[in-house]
Amino acid sequence: MPAIETMNTAAKRGRPGYDQDSVLTIAVELFNQHGYEATSMGKLADRLGISKSAIYHHVPSKEDLLRLALDEALIPLEAVVQDEHTHQRSADERLELFLRETFRILIAKRPCVTLLLRLRGNTELERTALARRRELDRKLAELVTLAQSEGSLRVDLEPRATARLLFGMINSVVDWYREDGPLNASALEQDAISMVFEGLHAHKK
Amino acid sequence: MPAIETMNTAAKRGRPGYDQDSVLTIAVELFNQHGYEATSMGKLADRLGISKSAIYHHVPSKEDLLRLALDEALIPLEAVVQDEHTHQRSADERLELFLRETFRILIAKRPCVTLLLRLRGNTELERTALARRRELDRKLAELVTLAQSEGSLRVDLEPRATARLLFGMINSVVDWYREDGPLNASALEQDAISMVFEGLHAHKK
DNA sequence: GTCTATAATGCGATAGAC
DNA sequence: GTCTATCGCATTATAGAC
Structure with a gap:
């Protein structure tokens, strides 16, 4: 025993x-x-x-706490790239799925993602994490370019700037979303997605 | 002499x-x-x-450096509210001007605005600055509501969430825009404004 | 406008007891 | 799994010389 x-x-x-x-x-x-x-x-x-x-x-050290926290954010974020690539057909659908899944991880792992988004690259560990983040930016910009060439996205917007602005909007949610707040996460996701694809302007009949 | x-x-x-x-x-x-x-x-x-x-x-102290820097960002940002209110007619035009002027201050005073955006509210000085920032959020949400009631903006988006998402996108520029980089500030401004009002989707004929 | 010297406190991390 | 005690160094700020 x-x-x-x-x-x-x-x-x-x-x-x-x-x-x-x-x-x-x-x-x-x-x-x-x-x-x-x-x-x-x-x-x-x-x-x-x-x-x-x-x-x-x-x-074992303060830095190990940081490493553990950053992996908890980065590993699921990197898995999004695999996911959207496997299931979807058009670049347009893949782009929307990419943004939606990123949003959901951001809500589910909010504290760790917040930490990731505030890194400044002052140590080797931080620079490695920032490089992994930039790779996600690159994948998103690639999807924007692909969706443009398929004709579903306007072609007058610069793809890399567009990707940064999209992530900027989605990521900003960590700064003000609260689990116990008045806003519902899935309604917020829908508002954000609808806003970036359809725009704020009321459609003319 | x-x-x-x-x-x-x-x-x-x-x-x-x-x-x-x-x-x-x-x-x-x-x-x-x-x-x-x-x-x-x-x-x-x-x-x-x-x-x-x-x-x-x-x-006189480290905190005075912070106070001076935050005022350099907040005073021009707060002046935007005065500006857009004075010159424009429709809430739609006022909203666009508000976003464009905020973007320009963000580029012109990038280091100080960056500092402002990263505050966590750990001292009285920081909490005061954050309260001034929230007042800007409130003014933007007010403009969104007004533009909705004038019929120029879609009414299915929650105004406060929309305001936060708009600022989130615009503000994210401090994290990646570089004066010496490949992107032109006014082209970037145009991309951001056009994207939020018209959306990413190519218009059906 | 800058210096050296100093005060009192706080830092990350370790040793070794319980 | 937690403690007290300690190491060597960094912290904000001040005093007073030049």
């Missing part, structure tokens, strides 16, 4: 009694509030209600 | 020989690179090539 003490490993409730995931969740919250660089392990310890050194039992 | 030494006060070139404005310009650059909280007076001193204490000759 295994020793009864091994059950403690799985026990996540208690009082403090943190594991890596629960530490990470609070850490990301603080990183978003003060910026990664300005968030000290001391502030994080205070917020967790434990000592600084106790944090190092769960995670 | 005034003493010849008084000329030094006006002389801005020399080697170091900084004045408040030149210190502020470099400070804002560093605030944007590392975040305000994470930018130390020591790093700023290193970047300026002078000692920490020399900075305090030009500015």
Whole structure:
């Protein structure tokens, strides 16, 4: 029979009694509030209600907390490229799916995506994450170009600028969307998608 | 005759020989690179090539640098509200002018606007600046509502969400526009404005 | 307008006890 | 899984010389 003490490993409730995931969740919250660089392990310890050194039992360094959080945003965002490529036919449909799925990940992983969007590239880790982000920009611009050549999108807009503006609008949601707020996520998604494809102007009959 | 030494006060070139404005310009650059909280007076001193204490000759505190920078962004942005209200007739035209003028200030005062957009509200000064920003959001949402009631804008979009998405798209420009880059500012302005009003879809004949 | 020197505090991380 | 104590260095800001 295994020793009864091994059950403690799985026990996540208690009082403090943190594991890596629960530490990470609070850490990301603080990183978003003060910026990664300005968030000290001391502030994080205070917020967790434990000592600084106790944090190092769960995670080897401050930078590892950042790495874990960025992967939690980037891995699903990168999976969108695979998804839309597999299922859809026209570039127009693929573009819409790309934007919708990005929006949904942004809502589902809002704290981690927020952290990603605020990186400045001051360390090698940050620069690597920013390079992965730029690759997503490139894929979106590629889809815009493709949809233009298929005739479903206006051709007078520069594809790379258009991709940046599209991501700019979608990504801005992390700055003001709140789960407990008055706005419904799927209605917001519909408004954003409809606005970029059809425009604000009322159609003339 | 005034003493010849008084000329030094006006002389801005020399080697170091900084004045408040030149210190502020470099400070804002560093605030944007590392975040305000994470930018130390020591790093700023290193970047300026002078000692920490020399900075305090030009500015009374780190927070005053932030205050000066935020005013440089907020005062012209707030003036837009006056401008568009005075000159234009229809809410539709006023809305377009509001967005175009905001875009232009964003390009002209990019470093200071960038700093403003990244605030998290961790001090009283930051919270005051964020309240001034929210007032601009409110004015834009008001214009959207007005344009809807005049019949020039579709009425199926929620005005406050629409205002946030519009600002989100326009504001995102600070993250990727570069004065020395391949994109022309007025062409970019035209693309953004045309995209939000007419949409991405090619018009059916 | 700049310097050196200094004060008091906070930083990321580690050692080792319980 | 948490603690106290500690290391070596960075932090904002001030005092006072030149």
